[in-house]
Amino acid sequence: MLLRTASEVHKTVGSWHERGYTVGLVPTMGALHEGHAALVRQAHEECDRVLVSVFVNPAQFGPDEDLAAYPQMLEADRELARAAGARGVFAPTVSVVYPHGYQTRVAVTELTRRWCGTGRPGHFDGVATVICRLFGLIQPDRAYFGQKDYQQVALVRRLVTDLCLPQEIVACATVRAPDGLALSSRNRYLNDAERQAAVAIPTSLNRARAQYQAGERNADHVMEAARNHMTEWGLAVEYAAACDPDSLEPVAQLSAGTVLLVAAKIGSARLIDNIILL
Numbered sequence: 001m002l003l004r005t006a007s008e009v010h011k012t013v014g015s016w017h018e019r020g021y022t023v024g025l026v027p028t029m030g031a032l033h034e035g036h037a038a039l040v041r042q043a044h045e046e047c048d049r050v051l052v053s054v055f056v057n058p059a060q061f062g063p064d065e066d067l068a069a070y071p072q073m074l075e076a077d078r079e080l081a082r083a084a085g086a087r088g089v090f091a092p093t094v095s096v097v098y099p100h101g102y103q104t105r106v107a108v109t110e111l112t113r114r115w116c117g118t119g120r121p122g123h124f125d126g127v128a129t130v131i132c133r134l135f136g137l138i139q140p141d142r143a144y145f146g147q148k149d150y151q152q153v154a155l156v157r158r159l160v161t162d163l164c165l166p167q168e169i170v171a172c173a174t175v176r177a178p179d180g181l182a183l184s185s186r187n188r189y190l191n192d193a194e195r196q197a198a199v200a201i202p203t204s205l206n207r208a209r210a211q212y213q214a215g216e217r218n219a220d221h222v223m224e225a226a227r228n229h230m231t232e233w234g235l236a237v238e239y240a241a242a243c244d245p246d247s248l249e250p251v252a253q254l255s256a257g258t259v260l261l262v263a264a265k266i267g268s269a270r271l272i273d274n275i276i277l278l
Contacts, residue, residue, distance in 0.1 A: 041084050043085070
């Protein structure tokens, strides 16, 4: 089932709710891969009906970012979503999500002032705004997000708490290729050499975790080693940080629950990843 308009969504999801079904939403920008399929499968296990949104949100792209080049392949996305258990795909146009006269923008302040919020100014305002719009249009019971985008998940949770929204936010484990690289729609931008070098991102995080497990607690020492490893493989490291899992403020000492965040650019692709220390 392909839904294009707000009225189609209201009618379809409204009928699901009338029958007492729980509705799970998997918000995406399309170019779906196995990581998205895992989100849909988990939503299918936990909800009676699952809807996948496919919308390349212009509000979260900066002027020098890859909006025009972002891959769009709706038919393949629909097939992957259906095979994973979705009952429908909502693929609105920009005018449906941001109709004529639309003026509202949503911002989550403190959580977005560091990390990807520094490197991509305005990005998280666009994310917060479109999530509010999708929740308003679809009114799901639960929404599913990948843990790979840790700062985004933290933002959405804060958004729901601060605005008293009824949605339950479910973070799903990062899905990785056999060599450890986190699956991402942007991986398709990598050539063979870049793809091989990109494995330095998860390797650096795994090394950091091993240092912690061996007794190292100095966050600066551990993250500097992670940064150096990625740099040795030719990656331009934007940040490598050890953070409080809730506030995302940097910490001086590692402990259980600390989240290690990294972002690096290789070729034209900007990749992010993270792990949580146990």
